[in-house]
Amino acid sequence: MSLLSVKNLQVTFNTEAGLVEAVRGVSFELGRERLGIVGESGSGKTMTGRAVLRLIRPPGRIMADAMTFDGQDLMAASEAQMRALRGRRIAMVMQDPKFSLNPVMRVGAQLMEGLRQRDHVSRAVAYAKAVAALDAVQIRDVDRVMEAYPHELSGGMGQRVMIAMMLIPNPDLLIADEPTSALDVTVQAEVLSILDALVRDRGMGLIFISHDLRLVARFCDRVLVMYKGRIVEEIAAKDLLHARHPYTQGLLNCLPRIGGTRGPLPGLDRNAEWAM
C-alpha cells in the first residue's frame, strides 16, 4: 500500500488580479521511495508540496479528488489532526531557509523548541538530540552554531540547519523543497546519503523538489516533470537524462558543462501545447 496518494490535486489562488491556477490536476502515488519533482520556476512544485500539508495561505484553495496519507484522508482531516501530522509524521524543508528561520532566535533554541514542546523531553535530552542532528548534516563547530543567530550562518549552513530541524522528529514522509541548492557537492553528497539511509532503513517516503536535473537523476527513484501546474512527464530517474519530452530535453540543454564551449547557453522554447 502506498504511503501517500494524491488524485487530481488542484491549487488555485483567487487573487484581486484574477484566478491563478498554480497546480492543475496533479496525481501521483508515493511509496517508501525517493520521488523527485522538477520543473521550471513557477511550475507549481512548491505549491504541490505545501498542499500535501494543507499549508496554503488564503486566498489559496486546495481541491483534490482524494489525498490520503497512510490510510488517513487528508482532505477530510480537521485542522487539529493536520497539526498533529505536520512536523511529526510529515515534515517539509522549506525552500528559503532565511525566510523560514526566526532571525532573532538562536539556532539551538529553534532546534530544541519542537522537541521540548511536542515531545516534552528534558532540556538536556533535547540539547543532545539537536547536537546530534547538526552533526549528522556535517556542521563543523556544532557548539558555536547552536548559539548562533541565523544571520551568522553561511547560506549552506542555514539550509542544513533546516534539514536537521525537520529530521529530528523522525517523520514518515519528508517533503524537501530545494534542500541542497546552496550546498557544495561534497557536503551535498553527505546530506543526500543521510536522506537515502532514512528511506532505505526506516522506510521514510521522500518527495525531493529540485531544479537540479542531474542531481535528481542521480539521487531519486522516480521523477515527475512539471510545467505550468501539470505533470508533463513521469519517468524513472535513471532515464531522466535521456528524456523524450521536449520540455525536459530543453531544461537539460540549458545546463553548462565542465569543458564545454563558452558560447551562450541555449534557452528554453516553451510550447503552449505542453500545458494542455
Add this chain to the structure above:
Amino acid sequence: MTMASSSWSTWLREPNPASRLQSRLVQAWLSWLRFRRNPLAMIGLAISVALVLMSIFAPLLAPYDPIAQALGNRLLPPGTPGHWMGTDDFGRDIWSRILFGSRITLYIVLLVILTAPVVGLIIGTVAGYFGGWIDQVLMRITDIFLAFPKLILALALVAVLGPGMVNAVLAIALTSWPPYARVARAETLTVRNSDYIAAVKLQGAGAMRVILGHVMPMCLPSVIIRVTLDMAGVILTAAGLGFLGLGVQPPMPEWGLMISAGRKFLFEQWWVATMPGLAIFIVSLGFNLLGDGLRDVLDPRSSGR
C-alpha cells in the same frame, strides 16, 4: 458610467503601472480589495468613518447646544420626544453632547497618533539599527517608561503639568510611545542584517538614508497595526483622566467626563452614564476591528510570497 468605472478598475489593477503614482494606487487598491473581504474589519472601518463624520458635522447633526443648560428638562429618560438619548442633570441633550464629544475624542486620538508612534518609531529604529551602547541606553529609557502603569504615569504627568486637554494628550503621548519603540526595534533587528540593507549600504548610503528609506518602511506596518489596536486604550485613558477630573474640564462634553458626571445617579437615571459609555465602547471596538483587518493587509509576511 459603467464604462468609466470598468476602465478605472482595470487601470487600478494594471500589472505594469506606467508611473510611480499609478503603482502606489494599484498597491493601495489591491490592499483595499483584500481588506474588503474581511467583514469585521469593514465594520471597524465604518465605525471609524462614522466617528469622523460625526465630529465634522456635529453642529449640523446636533439638535441642541451641548453646553447650554435647560434646568426645566433635567434627567429626561431616553425616548422622550426631542431627546432620544435623554438629558443629563443640567437638562442638556445627551445625544448632542456625544456628537460634540466625538470631536474631542478624535482630537485626542489624532494628536496621540501624530506624536507617540513617531517618537517610538525613531527611537526603536535607531536603537535596533546601531545596536551596542546606543541600543542599551535607549532601551533602558524605554524600560523605565514601561515599568509604570500607563494611567498612573499619565496621572503623575498631569499632576505636574496641570489639568486640561492638551496636557492630557501630552501625558498620554509621553506614556504610550515605549511599546512602539519596542515593536520598531524588534522589526529593525529582523531586517538590519538582510541582504537588501547590505546592498544599499554598499551603494554608499549613510545611516540616515538607510533608516528612513529602508528600515522604517518595514517597521511601519507593525507600528500602524499596533496604533489602531492601542487607540481604544488611548480613548479609555483620556476618558479616565476626564473621569478623574484631570483631563478635559467641565462643561466640555468629553465622554469620560460625562460618565463621571452620571455616576452619581447611575441607579435611578442609568442613561446619563451609560450613553457615553456605549459611545466609548463602540469606538474602541471599531478601532480594534480595524486594526485586526489592517494586520491582514499590511503584514509584510502575508503579501508577496
Add this chain to the structure above:
Amino acid sequence: MGDVMALIEIENLSVTFNANGRRVRAVEAVSLKVGEKASFGLVGESGSGKSTILRAICGLAPVSAGRIRIGGEAVQSPRGKAFSAQVQMVFQDPYASLHPRHTVDRTLSEPLAIHGIGDRDARVMTALTDVGLPTSFRFRYPHQLSGGQRQRVAIARALMLKPQILLLDEPTSALDASVQAEVLNLLMRLREERGLTFLMVSHDLAVIDHMCDRVLVMQNGRAVEELSRTALASAQMQTDYARSLFAASADRMLEG
C-alpha cells in the same frame, strides 16, 4: 600569475567574527589576484568563507589581518562613495536582496540618488533594457517578479553606478536551469560589452568552468588550491579536497 596588472589583490586576508564572545575565524590568510577584465571563481565547502571574502572586500565583514587592494590602492575604511562606484555585489538570494516595499524603479534609482547623478528616468530605462527586462516592469514590486526576474533587477542595480568590478555570490543557485542559463548568458554579455571584472562564488563547477578563467578552491577558511580553467577541465588537481570536489561533480562533465 605575475600578469600586467592585478585589479583586485588580496594578501593574507583573515576575517574573524566575534559572535557572542566566541571568535569565529571565517577566513584565514587567503591571498588571490584577479587581473583586469578577468573572471575569477571561488569554490569550496559550505561555510568555508567564500561569501565572507566578498563581504570583506565590500567592508561588510571585520578584517582582522591582511590587505585588500583595488587597482593597486589599498581600500579605505569605511569604503566611501568612490568605492561603491567601482565595486558592486550581487547577492545569492534574489528573494532576500530586493527591498520588499520598493518598486523596481526605486531600487534602481536609489544608487543614482545617493551619488547625486541626474537623468534618472532615462538611466533606469536603459538599465532595465540592458538586463533584458521589459520597461513595463519599472513600477512593479519584487513580489510581482519571478526569481530570475528579481536576479536581473539585482544585477541591474549593481550596474547602475557603472562599476568595473562585480562580486557575484552564487548568482544562480536559487534559479532553475532555464533561468540560470538566461542569467549566465546575460552576465557573459555584459562582461564582454563593458569589460567587467568578475569575482564569482559558486558551488557548481560547471557554472564556474563556464564563466571563469581561474578558480580558487577553499576549505574551512583556507585557500586549498588555485586552478586554471584548463587544469579544472582536465582534472589536474594537486590536493585531495579539490579532487574530491571534482569527483563529486562527475555528472557535470561534457558527455564521454
